Amino acid sequence: MMPVLALGVSLIVIDGTIVNVALPEIIDALQMDLSEAEWTNSLYALVFAALLIAVGATADRFGRRRLFVLGAVVFALASALAAVAGSAEMLLLARALQGVGGAMVLPTSLSLVNANFHGRDRAAAFGIWGATIAGMAAVGPVLGGWLTTDFSWRLIFWINPPLALLVIVGTLLLVPESKEPGAPGLRDWFGVLLISAGLALLIFGLIEGETYGWWSATADVPGWWPLPGSPVPWSLGASAVLLVGFVAWTQWRSGRGKATLIDLSLFRLPTFRWGGATILIVSLGEFGVIFVIPLFLQNVLGMSALGAGLVILALAAGALVSGGVAAPVSRRLGGHRIVQLGMLLEIAGILWFAFVVAPGVSPWVFVAPLAVYGLGVGFATAQLTNVALADVPVAESGQASAVQSTLRQVGSALGTAVLGVALALAVTSQVTSSVEAQGVPAAQAEEVAMAVKASAGTAIPRLAEDPRTAPLAPALDQSFADAVQVVGWTAAAFVFLGLITSLRIPGNRRRDGT
Numbered sequence: 001m002m003p004v005l006a007l008g009v010s011l012i013v014i015d016g017t018i019v020n021v022a023l024p025e026i027i028d029a030l031q032m033d034l035s036e037a038e039w040t041n042s043l044y045a046l047v048f049a050a051l052l053i054a055v056g057a058t059a060d061r062f063g064r065r066r067l068f069v070l071g072a073v074v075f076a077l078a079s080a081l082a083a084v085a086g087s088a089e090m091l092l093l094a095r096a097l098q099g100v101g102g103a104m105v106l107p108t109s110l111s112l113v114n115a116n117f118h119g120r121d122r123a124a125a126f127g128i129w130g131a132t133i134a135g136m137a138a139v140g141p142v143l144g145g146w147l148t149t150d151f152s153w154r155l156i157f158w159i160n161p162p163l164a165l166l167v168i169v170g171t172l173l174l175v176p177e178s179k180e181p182g183a184p185g186l187r188d189w190f191g192v193l194l195i196s197a198g199l200a201l202l203i204f205g206l207i208e209g210e211t212y213g214w215w216s217a218t219a220d221v222p223g224w225w226p227l228p229g230s231p232v233p234w235s236l237g238a239s240a241v242l243l244v245g246f247v248a249w250t251q252w253r254s255g256r257g258k259a260t261l262i263d264l265s266l267f268r269l270p271t272f273r274w275g276g277a278t279i280l281i282v283s284l285g286e287f288g289v290i291f292v293i294p295l296f297l298q299n300v301l302g303m304s305a306l307g308a309g310l311v312i313l314a315l316a317a318g319a320l321v322s323g324g325v326a327a328p329v330s331r332r333l334g335g336h337r338i339v340q341l342g343m344l345l346e347i348a349g350i351l352w353f354a355f356v357v358a359p360g361v362s363p364w365v366f367v368a369p370l371a372v373y374g375l376g377v378g379f380a381t382a383q384l385t386n387v388a389l390a391d392v393p394v395a396e397s398g399q400a401s402a403v404q405s406t407l408r409q410v411g412s413a414l415g416t417a418v419l420g421v422a423l424a425l426a427v428t429s430q431v432t433s434s435v436e437a438q439g440v441p442a443a444q445a446e447e448v449a450m451a452v453k454a455s456a457g458t459a460i461p462r463l464a465e466d467p468r469t470a471p472l473a474p475a476l477d478q479s480f481a482d483a484v485q486v487v488g489w490t491a492a493a494f495v496f497l498g499l500i501t502s503l504r505i506p507g508n509r510r511r512d513g514t
Contacts, residue, residue, distance in 0.1 A: 001112075001116065001174050001175050002113075002125055002128050002129075003170070004166075004167060004170035004171050004174055004175060005068075005109045005112060005113065005129070005171075005175070006128055006129065006132045007163065007166065007167050007170070008068065008071075008072055008105050008109055008164075008167040008171070009105065009106060009109050009129065009132050009136070010132055010136045010139075011072075011075060011105070011160055011163055011164060011167070012048075012075070012101075012102040012105050012106050013132070013136040013140070014136050014139060014140040014143065015044065015079075015098060015102070015140070015160070016041075016044065016045065016048075016102075016140065017140030017141055017144070017290075018140040018141070018143055018144035018156050019040060019041055019044075019144065019156065022144050022147075022148040022153040022156050025148050025152075025153040026040065026091070026153050029153065030085065030086070030087060030088050030091060031088070032088045032091075039092055039095075040091060040092065040095060041095075042204075042207045042208065043092055043095045043096050043099065044095045044096070044098055044099045044102070045099070045203060045207065045409070045413065046099065046200055046203050046204055046207070047096050047099030047100055047103065047200075048099040048102045048103050048106075048409065049103075049199050049200075049203045049406060049409040049410065049413070050103075050196045050197075050199045050200035050203065051099070051100060051103035051104075051196060052103050052106065052107050052199075052402045052405050052406045052409065053195050053196075053199070053261065053262065053399065053402045053403060053406055054192045054195065054196055054261065054402075055067060055071075055103050055104050055107055055108070055402060056107040056108070056111065056398040056399045056400075056401055056402020056403070056405075057261050057262070057398060057399045057402065058398075059107065059108045059111060059179070059398035059402075060111070060179065060395065060396065060397070060398035060399060061179065062179060063177050063178070063179040064108045064111050064112050064115065064177070064178045064179060064397075064398055065108075065112065065171060065175050065176070065177045065178060066177065066179075067104050067108045068104065068105060068108040068109060068112065068171060068175070069168050069171050069172065070104055071100075071101045071102070071103070071104025071105035071108065072101065072104075072105060072164045072167045072168050072171070073101075073164070073168065074097060074100055074101035074104065075098055075101030075102060075104075075105065075160065075164055076101075076160060076161040076164035076165065076168075077097070077101075077161075078094050078095075078097035078098040078100070078101055079094070079098060079157045079158070079160035079161055079164070080157070080158075080160075080161050081093070081094040081097065082094035082095060082098065082157040083154045083155075083157035083158045084154075094157075106405050107398065107401045107402035107405045108398065108401075109129070110129065110385065110389075110401035110404070110405060111178070111397040111398040111400075111401040111402075112175060112178060113125045113126060113129055114389045114392065114394070114397040114400075114401060115178040115394045115397050116175075116176065116178065122386065126383060126385055126386035129385065136316070139313065139316050141294060141308065141309040141312060142306065142309030142310060142312065142313050143156070143309075144156050144309070145304070145306035145308070145309045146306055146309075147159070149304070149306055178394075187258075187259040188250075188253060188258070188259055188260050188261045190249065191246060191249055191250060191253070191260060191261040191262075192261060194242050194243075194245055194246035194249060195242075195243070195246045195261060195262075197242050198238075198239050198241075198242030198243040198245075198246060199239075199243075199406065199410070201235045201236070201238050201239035201242065202235075202236065202239040202243070202410065202413075203409070203410070203413050204235050205232045205233075205235040205236040205239060206236075206410075206413040206414050206416070206417040207413055207416075207417070208231070208232055208235075209232045209417055209421075210417065210420050210421065210424065212230045212231055212232050213229075213230035213232060214230070214232055214233070214421075215229070215230065215232075215233055216229065216230060217229050217230040218230065247264070250262060250264055251264065261399070262399055262403065263396055263399065266392060266396065266399075266400055266403070269391045269392065270504070270505070270506050271387055271388060271389075271390050271391045271505055271506060272388055272389070272391065272392060272400065274501060274502070274504040274505045274506075275384060275385075275387050275388025275389075275404075275505055276388055276403065276404060276407050277501050277504075278339070278384060278388075278498050278501045278502045278505065279384055279385070279388060279404060279407045279408050279411065280407040280408075280410065280411040281411065281494060281497050281498040281501055282343065282346075282380060282384070282411070282494070282495055282498035283407070283408050283409075283410075283411025283412050283414075283415055284411050284412075284414055284415035284418060284419075284491075284494040284498075285346070285350070285415060285490075285491035285492065285493070285494030285495040285498070286346065286377055286380075286381075286411075286412075286415070286491075286495070290312070290315075292419065292423055292484050292487045293308075293311075293312060293353075293366075293370075294308045294309075294312065295423075295458075295480075295484075296357065296480065296481065296484045297311060297312075297363055297366075298458075299458055299460045299461060299480065300359055300460065300477045300480050300481060301359075301360075301361070301363050302461070303363055307363070308363075311363050311364070311366055311367060311370070312370065314366070314367040314368075314370040314371040314374065315370045315371070315373055315374035315377070316374060317371060317374060318370070318371040318372065318373065318374025318375040318376075318377070318378060319374040319375070319377050319378035319381075320374075320378065321374075321375060321378065322342070322345075322374070322375040322376070322377075322378030322379045329341075329379075336383075336387050336502065336505045336506070338379050338383045339379070339380050339383050339384045339387060339502050339505070340499060340502055340503070341376075341379055342375075342376045342377065342378070342379025342380030342381070342383070342384075343376060343380050343495055343496075343498060343499040343502065344376065344499065345372055345373070345375050345376030345379065345380075346373055346376030346377060346380060346492075346495045347376075347492050347495050347496055347499070348372055348373075348376070349369050349370065349371075349372035349373025349374070349375075349376055350369075350373060350488050350491050350492040350495065351488065351489075351492050352368070352369035352372060352373075353366060353369040353370065353373065353488055354484070354485045354487075354488025354489060354492070356369065357481050357484050357485050357488070358478075358481055359474065359477035359478050359481050360477075384502075385404060387505055388404055388505075389401065389404065415491075415494065418490070419487050419490060419491060422486055422487050422490045423483055423484070423486070423487050424453050426482065426483035426486040426487070427449065427452055427453045427479065427480060427483040428449045428450070428453050430478075430479035430480075430482045430483050431445075431448060431449035431452050431453075431475075431476060431479040431480075432445050432446055432448075432449040433479075434475040434476070434478060434479045435448050435449065435472055435475055435476075435479075437475070438471065438472060438475055440472070448463070448469065448472065448476075451463070452476060452479075452480070460473070460476050460477065460480060463476060464476070
């Protein structure tokens, strides 16, 4: 059963990262403008996160396996549409549909694990699930770089339908159906609207803050935006209103004995409440740091997309190893302890990486720290989900799994946004000061800094090739390396905060197999 579920999850996770390295080829092929290129990734994440909770509640009532298979079908068809896309509009439509399919697959896979595995097998199953999440996020850039470089960008989508077919057949043959006929499902349609719109606006604000401006509007604000200033603060404010409104609406319906989309009493369970808080916080550091590593490897060390992906593959290898051994270690230490061990390894790996970041260093010195980091991610991600769902009744595992998945997605988006801001501020400060130290006037130094910041470092190779700015290349490389170090310290701080939060998770020796 687990290989089938893991393969389904792999497709969803890889597609969140595989497009990044293929984007330049896609832009040229489809004549996309900057906004369309940005939405190629953003739209997938936006739709995916917005629908998780609604899908999770639906799965409890109508069948978790049924929704899992339906999600695989939608994802396969959407991938085929993306592969044959002849315009930017068709590709964006396909990416949105992929997000719908992904939102069906991820929480239902987790709830199927929660419903079908117990005792000793439970820790092993969650180890495989968590290692898949952690490892495949790092595999995406490698696979995308290889397929795009040696074949065509369309293959990054064409590989999905045959693999999805394997998932569908394997699920129908090997995975038993799991559902609760008495579960509320989607009886609360107004609640679905509130939570889905609230999450969509939240993810939009977090993803597009750096593009449109967190408060003041930038030059990139789209022409369709009718209100003054940037759309980001309006989006985040409306999100807060809708999400608070959702909680109030749910409490009102619950007090009158009506069906609700989420059973808020789940948050009275200490394992669910503190496990969810830890998932949210740790995701800020875990996924945000992956964003900056390829930028440094490609823009400062001059690696190709495929080469950078191969270095990052050490992270995936570490996650897969720790996911495999998580079960026996969990039986010895307990699920909550292995979560804390994982986060300690994550902190050690991030700090080690930040310590060795420097221009001119061999890229292979990052293999060891990334492997340690991957070991930590595999331990923490696998068993953190196990612990968070340990006391959740099987009848509510769909909605509980969706809540946990949503917290992970929000944390990922927030982490990318926060660490992106940290990178931008550090790059601006470091580049400006280092370029001025070379005797460049302040106005021109600021102009160079803005070019490096706006391009997330991709302007550095171009500036190094231009005879007018080539003398500045060593200073630019050092400045970007210093900025990446700042991001590393920040990510480690988030994971450390998650470690502190995890200390509030009660040890559970009934469900984690110990």
